[in-house]
Amino acid sequence: MPEAGFYEAVETRRTVRDFLPDPVPGEVLERCIDAARLAPSSSNLQPWEFVVIRDPRARAAANAACLDQLPAKTAPLLIAVVTHRDTWRRNRNEILRVFESRGPMRRSQAAYYRKIVPVVYTTGPFGLLGPLKRGFSRLLSLFRPTPNFMSRADIRVMAHKSTALAAATFMLALRAEGYDSCPMEGFDPWRAKALLGLPRGAEVNMFLAVGKRSDKGVWWDRVLMPRDWAVREL
Ligand SMILES: Cc1cc2nc3c(=O)[nH]c(=O)nc-3n(C[C@H](O)[C@H](O)[C@H](O)COP(=O)(O)O)c2cc1C
Numbered sequence: 001m002p003e004a005g006f007y008e009a010v011e012t013r014r015t016v017r018d019f020l021p022d023p024v025p026g027e028v029l030e031r032c033i034d035a036a037r038l039a040p041s042s043s044n045l046q047p048w049e050f051v052v053i054r055d056p057r058a059r060a061a062a063n064a065a066c067l068d069q070l071p072a073k074t075a076p077l078l079i080a081v082v083t084h085r086d087t088w089r090r091n092r093n094e095i096l097r098v099f100e101s102r103g104p105m106r107r108s109q110a111a112y113y114r115k116i117v118p119v120v121y122t123t124g125p126f127g128l129l130g131p132l133k134r135g136f137s138r139l140l141s142l143f144r145p146t147p148n149f150m151s152r153a154d155i156r157v158m159a160h161k162s163t164a165l166a167a168a169t170f171m172l173a174l175r176a177e178g179y180d181s182c183p184m185e186g187f188d189p190w191r192a193k194a195l196l197g198l199p200r201g202a203e204v205n206m207f208l209a210v211g212k213r214s215d216k217g218v219w220w221d222r223v224l225m226p227r228d229w230a231v232r233e234l
Contacts, residue, residue: 009175014218016180019074019211028177036170041162043117045091048163051080051196065191066207071182075209083163085155086201088121120150127152163205174210182209
Protein backbone atom coordinates (compact mmCIF):
# COMPACT_ATOMS: atom_id res chain seq x y z
CA MET A 1 0.00 0.00 0.00
CA PRO A 2 1.41 3.45 -0.86
CA GLU A 3 2.05 5.78 2.06
CA ALA A 4 -0.46 8.59 1.51
CA GLY A 5 1.66 11.08 3.50
CA PHE A 6 4.72 10.57 1.36
CA TYR A 7 2.91 10.86 -1.98
CA GLU A 8 0.98 13.86 -0.78
CA ALA A 9 4.23 15.63 0.08
CA VAL A 10 5.72 14.74 -3.32
CA GLU A 11 2.65 15.84 -5.25
CA THR A 12 2.00 19.08 -3.39
CA ARG A 13 5.65 20.24 -3.37
CA ARG A 14 5.96 23.07 -5.83
CA THR A 15 8.57 25.70 -6.40
CA VAL A 16 7.26 28.66 -4.44
CA ARG A 17 8.42 32.11 -5.45
CA ASP A 18 6.38 34.33 -3.13
CA PHE A 19 6.15 33.66 0.61
CA LEU A 20 4.10 34.79 3.59
CA PRO A 21 6.19 36.53 6.26
CA ASP A 22 5.36 33.83 8.90
CA PRO A 23 8.60 32.49 10.40
CA VAL A 24 9.57 28.83 10.18
CA PRO A 25 9.50 27.36 13.70
CA GLY A 26 12.87 26.12 14.95
CA GLU A 27 11.58 22.60 15.64
CA VAL A 28 10.22 22.28 12.08
CA LEU A 29 13.58 23.33 10.66
CA GLU A 30 15.40 20.89 12.92
CA ARG A 31 13.17 17.96 11.95
CA CYS A 32 13.57 18.73 8.24
CA ILE A 33 17.35 19.04 8.49
CA ASP A 34 17.49 15.79 10.45
CA ALA A 35 15.42 14.11 7.71
CA ALA A 36 17.84 15.50 5.09
CA ARG A 37 20.79 14.09 7.02
CA LEU A 38 19.35 10.62 6.42
CA ALA A 39 19.68 10.99 2.63
CA PRO A 40 21.91 8.47 0.87
CA SER A 41 25.39 9.64 -0.08
CA SER A 42 28.32 8.26 -1.99
CA SER A 43 30.34 6.00 0.37
CA ASN A 44 28.12 7.44 3.14
CA LEU A 45 30.50 10.41 3.30
CA GLN A 46 27.66 12.94 3.71
CA PRO A 47 29.46 15.80 1.95
CA TRP A 48 26.82 18.41 2.77
CA GLU A 49 26.35 21.36 5.08
CA PHE A 50 23.17 23.41 5.58
CA VAL A 51 24.02 27.04 6.35
CA VAL A 52 21.02 28.79 7.90
CA ILE A 53 21.45 32.47 7.16
CA ARG A 54 20.13 34.44 10.15
CA ASP A 55 22.30 37.54 10.37
CA PRO A 56 20.40 40.41 8.63
CA ARG A 57 23.52 41.76 6.89
CA ALA A 58 24.55 38.32 5.67
CA ARG A 59 20.96 37.78 4.54
CA ALA A 60 20.95 41.00 2.50
CA ALA A 61 24.24 39.96 0.88
CA ALA A 62 22.88 36.43 0.25
CA ASN A 63 19.74 37.86 -1.37
CA ALA A 64 21.99 39.94 -3.62
CA ALA A 65 24.12 36.84 -4.41
CA CYS A 66 20.83 35.15 -5.36
CA LEU A 67 20.40 37.99 -7.86
CA ASP A 68 17.60 39.40 -5.72
CA GLN A 69 15.23 36.74 -7.01
CA LEU A 70 11.74 37.16 -5.56
CA PRO A 71 11.81 33.91 -3.54
CA ALA A 72 15.03 35.03 -1.81
CA LYS A 73 13.59 38.47 -1.11
CA THR A 74 10.24 37.26 0.25
CA ALA A 75 11.15 34.06 2.14
CA PRO A 76 11.37 34.31 5.92
CA LEU A 77 14.32 31.90 5.79
CA LEU A 78 17.20 31.40 3.38
CA ILE A 79 19.47 28.38 3.53
CA ALA A 80 22.64 27.70 1.58
CA VAL A 81 23.13 24.01 0.86
CA VAL A 82 26.88 23.55 0.60
CA THR A 83 28.75 20.65 -0.93
CA HIS A 84 32.16 19.72 0.47
CA ARG A 85 34.92 17.87 -1.32
CA ASP A 86 37.24 18.80 1.53
CA THR A 87 35.61 16.78 4.34
CA TRP A 88 36.06 13.24 3.02
CA ARG A 89 39.00 12.41 5.30
CA ARG A 90 37.31 13.72 8.46
CA ASN A 91 34.06 11.96 7.59
CA ARG A 92 35.84 8.75 6.63
CA ASN A 93 37.60 8.80 10.01
CA GLU A 94 34.26 9.29 11.76
CA ILE A 95 32.79 6.29 9.94
CA LEU A 96 35.80 4.17 10.99
CA ARG A 97 35.52 5.44 14.57
CA VAL A 98 31.83 4.52 14.76
CA PHE A 99 32.40 1.12 13.17
CA GLU A 100 35.25 0.39 15.60
CA SER A 101 33.14 1.45 18.59
CA ARG A 102 30.52 -1.11 17.52
CA GLY A 103 32.91 -4.03 17.73
CA PRO A 104 35.13 -5.90 15.29
CA MET A 105 34.88 -4.45 11.80
CA ARG A 106 34.33 -6.61 8.75
CA ARG A 107 37.53 -6.83 6.70
CA SER A 108 35.72 -5.53 3.64
CA GLN A 109 34.49 -2.45 5.55
CA ALA A 110 37.94 -1.65 6.86
CA ALA A 111 39.56 -2.14 3.44
CA TYR A 112 36.93 0.00 1.73
CA TYR A 113 37.36 3.00 4.01
CA ARG A 114 41.10 2.64 4.65
CA LYS A 115 42.24 1.84 1.11
CA ILE A 116 39.63 2.40 -1.59
CA VAL A 117 38.18 5.72 -0.40
CA PRO A 118 41.62 7.41 -0.23
CA VAL A 119 42.45 6.16 -3.72
CA VAL A 120 39.22 7.62 -5.06
CA TYR A 121 39.57 10.97 -3.30
CA THR A 122 43.29 11.59 -3.82
CA THR A 123 44.00 13.61 -6.93
CA GLY A 124 47.51 14.87 -6.11
CA PRO A 125 48.91 18.41 -6.33
CA PHE A 126 46.70 20.68 -8.49
CA GLY A 127 44.56 17.62 -9.23
CA LEU A 128 47.18 16.42 -11.71
CA LEU A 129 46.81 12.79 -10.70
CA GLY A 130 43.10 12.93 -11.55
CA PRO A 131 43.28 12.66 -15.35
CA LEU A 132 45.80 9.82 -14.98
CA LYS A 133 43.46 7.93 -12.64
CA ARG A 134 40.54 8.52 -14.96
CA GLY A 135 42.55 7.53 -18.04
CA PHE A 136 43.78 4.39 -16.31
CA SER A 137 40.16 3.45 -15.41
CA ARG A 138 39.08 4.03 -19.01
CA LEU A 139 41.85 1.85 -20.35
CA LEU A 140 41.14 -0.98 -17.91
CA SER A 141 37.45 -0.75 -18.72
CA LEU A 142 38.25 -1.87 -22.28
CA PHE A 143 39.17 -5.25 -20.82
CA ARG A 144 36.96 -5.65 -17.74
CA PRO A 145 34.31 -3.74 -15.76
CA THR A 146 36.19 -1.03 -13.86
CA PRO A 147 35.02 1.80 -11.60
CA ASN A 148 36.10 5.33 -12.42
CA PHE A 149 39.01 6.15 -10.09
CA MET A 150 37.99 9.79 -10.41
CA SER A 151 39.47 13.09 -11.39
CA ARG A 152 38.75 16.25 -9.42
CA ALA A 153 35.85 17.03 -11.74
CA ASP A 154 34.39 13.54 -11.16
CA ILE A 155 34.65 14.03 -7.39
CA ARG A 156 32.89 17.36 -7.73
CA VAL A 157 30.00 15.72 -9.58
CA MET A 158 29.85 12.94 -7.00
CA ALA A 159 29.69 15.39 -4.09
CA HIS A 160 27.02 17.51 -5.78
CA LYS A 161 24.87 14.43 -6.51
CA SER A 162 24.82 13.41 -2.85
CA THR A 163 24.24 16.97 -1.64
CA ALA A 164 21.32 17.45 -4.03
CA LEU A 165 19.71 14.29 -2.64
CA ALA A 166 19.92 15.80 0.85
CA ALA A 167 18.44 19.05 -0.48
CA ALA A 168 15.57 17.13 -2.13
CA THR A 169 14.88 15.21 1.07
CA PHE A 170 14.85 18.50 2.97
CA MET A 171 12.34 20.07 0.56
CA LEU A 172 10.03 17.06 0.81
CA ALA A 173 10.27 17.06 4.59
CA LEU A 174 9.34 20.75 4.60
CA ARG A 175 6.31 19.94 2.49
CA ALA A 176 5.31 17.14 4.87
CA GLU A 177 5.43 19.79 7.63
CA GLY A 178 3.21 22.14 5.58
CA TYR A 179 6.07 24.44 4.48
CA ASP A 180 7.39 25.33 1.04
CA SER A 181 10.66 26.02 -0.66
CA CYS A 182 12.30 27.34 -3.80
CA PRO A 183 15.57 25.74 -4.88
CA MET A 184 17.83 28.27 -6.58
CA GLU A 185 20.90 27.76 -8.66
CA GLY A 186 20.51 31.20 -10.16
CA PHE A 187 23.14 32.84 -7.93
CA ASP A 188 26.63 34.27 -8.10
CA PRO A 189 28.81 31.32 -7.01
CA TRP A 190 31.91 33.43 -6.26
CA ARG A 191 30.10 35.95 -4.08
CA ALA A 192 28.14 33.18 -2.36
CA LYS A 193 31.33 31.31 -1.55
CA ALA A 194 33.03 34.41 -0.17
CA LEU A 195 29.96 35.37 1.88
CA LEU A 196 29.79 31.96 3.53
CA GLY A 197 33.55 31.82 4.06
CA LEU A 198 33.84 28.49 2.28
CA PRO A 199 37.19 26.76 1.86
CA ARG A 200 38.61 25.84 -1.55
CA GLY A 201 37.03 22.39 -1.67
CA ALA A 202 33.50 23.60 -0.94
CA GLU A 203 30.85 25.43 -2.92
CA VAL A 204 27.18 26.24 -2.77
CA ASN A 205 25.09 23.45 -4.29
CA MET A 206 21.90 25.49 -4.21
CA PHE A 207 20.16 28.10 -2.11
CA LEU A 208 16.76 27.25 -0.65
CA ALA A 209 14.19 29.91 0.09
CA VAL A 210 11.92 28.49 2.79
CA GLY A 211 8.57 29.48 4.27
CA LYS A 212 4.85 29.21 3.64
CA ARG A 213 3.49 29.94 0.18
CA SER A 214 1.42 33.07 -0.38
CA ASP A 215 -1.55 32.87 -2.75
CA LYS A 216 0.79 34.21 -5.48
CA GLY A 217 3.47 31.64 -4.57
CA VAL A 218 3.02 29.11 -7.37
CA TRP A 219 3.46 30.77 -10.73
CA TRP A 220 1.95 28.16 -13.05
CA ASP A 221 0.48 24.69 -13.17
CA ARG A 222 2.96 21.86 -13.34
CA VAL A 223 4.42 21.03 -16.75
CA LEU A 224 5.51 17.40 -17.02
CA MET A 225 7.44 15.81 -19.89
CA PRO A 226 5.69 12.82 -21.47
CA ARG A 227 6.22 9.71 -19.38
CA ASP A 228 7.99 7.81 -22.16
CA TRP A 229 10.67 10.53 -22.39
CA ALA A 230 11.48 9.86 -18.77
CA VAL A 231 11.29 6.07 -18.67
CA ARG A 232 12.81 3.43 -20.90
CA GLU A 233 13.09 -0.31 -20.62
CA LEU A 234 16.05 -2.14 -21.97
C1 LIG B 1 18.76 22.66 -9.07
C2 LIG B 1 17.59 23.59 -9.27
C3 LIG B 1 17.80 24.93 -9.48
C4 LIG B 1 16.74 25.82 -9.61
N1 LIG B 1 16.99 27.16 -9.70
C5 LIG B 1 15.95 28.02 -9.69
C6 LIG B 1 16.18 29.41 -9.61
O1 LIG B 1 17.31 29.89 -9.53
N2 LIG B 1 15.12 30.23 -9.58
C7 LIG B 1 13.83 29.77 -9.63
O2 LIG B 1 12.90 30.59 -9.60
N3 LIG B 1 13.57 28.45 -9.71
C8 LIG B 1 14.60 27.55 -9.71
N4 LIG B 1 14.37 26.20 -9.74
C9 LIG B 1 12.99 25.72 -9.73
C10 LIG B 1 12.59 25.06 -11.04
O3 LIG B 1 12.37 26.05 -12.02
C11 LIG B 1 11.34 24.21 -10.79
O4 LIG B 1 11.70 23.15 -9.92
C12 LIG B 1 10.74 23.65 -12.05
O5 LIG B 1 10.27 24.67 -12.87
C13 LIG B 1 9.61 22.66 -11.75
O6 LIG B 1 8.60 23.27 -10.99
P1 LIG B 1 8.10 22.65 -9.60
O7 LIG B 1 9.32 22.59 -8.70
O8 LIG B 1 7.06 23.58 -9.09
O9 LIG B 1 7.57 21.28 -9.88
C14 LIG B 1 15.42 25.31 -9.62
C15 LIG B 1 15.21 23.95 -9.45
C16 LIG B 1 16.28 23.10 -9.25
C17 LIG B 1 16.02 21.64 -9.00
